[in-house]
Amino acid sequence: xxxxxxxNASRALLATWPTPLEPMPRLARxxxxxxxxxxxxxxxxxxxxxxxxxxxxxxxxxxxxRDVGATVLVTTxxxxxxxxxxxxxAAARLGLDAVLVLRGTPGASGSGNxxxxxxxGATVVWAGEVGAAELKAVAGRVAGELRERGAVxxxxxxxGSSAVGALGYVECGRELLAQAPxxxxxxxxxxxxxxxxxxxxxxxxxxxxxxxxxxxxxPSRTVSGLVAELSGEPGGPGTxxxxxxxxxxxxxxLTEPVMAALLLAAxxxxxxxxxxxxxxxxxxxxxxxxxGGIVPGQRTVFLHSGGLPGLYGHPQTxxxxxxxxxxxxxxx
Numbered sequence: 001x002x003x004x005x006x007x008n009a010s011r012a013l014l015a016t017w018p019t020p021l022e023p024m025p026r027l028a029r030x031x032x033x034x035x036x037x038x039x040x041x042x043x044x045x046x047x048x049x050x051x052x053x054x055x056x057x058x059x060x061x062x063x064x065x066r067d068v069g070a071t072v073l074v075t076t077x078x079x080x081x082x083x084x085x086x087x088x089x090a091a092a093r094l095g096l097d098a099v100l101v102l103r104g105t106p107g108a109s110g111s112g113n114x115x116x117x118x119x120x121g122a123t124v125v126w127a128g129e130v131g132a133a134e135l136k137a138v139a140g141r142v143a144g145e146l147r148e149r150g151a152v153x154x155x156x157x158x159x160g161s162s163a164v165g166a167l168g169y170v171e172c173g174r175e176l177l178a179q180a181p182x183x184x185x186x187x188x189x190x191x192x193x194x195x196x197x198x199x200x201x202x203x204x205x206x207x208x209x210x211x212x213x214x215x216x217x218x219p220s221r222t223v224s225g226l227v228a229e230l231s232g233e234p235g236g237p238g239t240x241x242x243x244x245x246x247x248x249x250x251x252x253x254l255t256e257p258v259m260a261a262l263l264l265a266a267x268x269x270x271x272x273x274x275x276x277x278x279x280x281x282x283x284x285x286x287x288x289x290x291x292g293g294i295v296p297g298q299r300t301v302f303l304h305s306g307g308l309p310g311l312y313g314h315p316q317t318x319x320x321x322x323x324x325x326x327x328x329x330x331x332x
Contacts, residue, residue, distance in 0.1 A: 009164050010063030014090055015046045015055050018175040021301065026268040031289045033296050040271065041176060041186070044278075044306040049089025050116060052082050052306025053195050056168025057160035058090045064164055065096075065154030072097040072146055075156035076127075076139045078252070079104045080313040082277070082306060083159050083192075085113040088122035098122040099146070099153075101139040103130060112313020132158070132216075159192025159215070161222075163229035169198025170230065176203070176301060183207060184298035187288070189281035189305055190223065190242060191215040197226035199303075205237045209293070211284030212244045213277055214251035219244070245287060246280040254316045257283040262317070263324065274307035275317040281305075 020042045028038035046055045065073060073091045077084040077100065084100040091098035100122050117124060127138040136158070143153040157165065176183055176199075186203065190196050190210030199208045200223065212219045224236035231237070248255035254275045261282035265271045273279045285302055288294040311317055 009060050009167065010067050011059050012062040012066055012090075012094060014048050014059050014062070014093060017171075018179065019043050019045055021176070021179040024269050024271070024302070027265060027271075030264060030268050031286060033289065033294075033300070037296055037298065037300055039180065039299065039301045040269075041172070041179075041301050041303045043172070044304045044308065046306070048093060049086045049120065050306070050309050052086055053169075053303070054083045054086040054160050054306075055090070056172055056198075057165035057194055058086060058156070058168075060164050060167045061154075061156050061160055061162070062090050062094060065156070066094065068154065069152050070096065070154035071152045072099060072154070073156050074099045074101065074139055074143050074146070074153050075160075076101045076103075076135045076158050078102065080113045080276075080310045082113060082310055084122075085116050085120070085309060087156055087160075088117050088120035091122070092120045097151070099125060099142055101125045101127055101135065101142055103127055103135055105129075112311070113309045114313065116309055157192075159194060161192035161194030161197070161226065163226060166194040166198040166201070166226050166230055169195045170202045171198075172303075173199045173202025180299055180301060182299045183301060185209050185294055186301045186303055187211065187281055187285045187294075188303040189213050189277040190219050191277060193219065193222040193226055195303070195305065196240075197223045197230065200227050200237050200240070201230045205240050209241045209243065209284070209288060211246055211281045212242060213280045214247040241293075243284045243287065246284045251276065252314075254314070254320065255280075255283070257287070259317070259320055261286055262321075271304070272308055272311070273304075274311045275314050276310060277305055277307050 024038045025035035043053045044051045075087045088098040146153045187209045190212045196210040216222045228236040258279040
């Protein structure tokens, strides 16, 4: 699809916009910022399927699928994929079937996002312990088998990240400018790249700080490629603001800075983050304040991209949270 084609793509409305922009004064003070410096864009409050940033992408991807007469959505992800969960929810909303091609094997976990996948009526195909290229190949074979049986499959890219999917965050950037014209920095988890790419397209690279979560090998190159597709400029957006210091031992692991960020956000603002995406994004925001990348007196927005169901599928985080529980006896 060319840039002009992606800009003219259809849209399947799956939510009500805009999402709220809320202040976080207690967290701001805890970080040494002014009480009006730190805000949160609540894309976790998007209603469909438990909420999250993938809904913005899926509006455009599902619109394109509907245009070609698709009867089933096929996508890929990890076992606790937020994207897979919301693809299943979008399919249910639109009267389509969903097939989720997931890395790993059955039985490792049935909680978190996998529980919701089942509620939405999705079919899961387990691809085994494979890399990104093989996972994509398995999805292609599954789509071929569906086609042979008379279905019309639409392949939804990993994380919903393509030039078409990124249009959802081009729109989000415009929402943010209307809500906070003085925006200095928006901090976002950088997973498959489409969320950051859309924001860079509408806000410019200087105002977007992406926190790499370990989902792709070369996050800057991934985002640059998507921005180039959106803009039609082969050189891409120039220098991107990307932090690589929050991945730890890998994508699915819990790090100490992330656990600290989960506890701080919850304890100061009652805001729940997940250990893979938003927890890393918050840990990156905290690190940016500590090293001067984010400073007092400027409007910073944390993009809450959702992911709460995934927390319930992450045993390490559940155990750490249980260990932090304060208990008491007696009293009424």
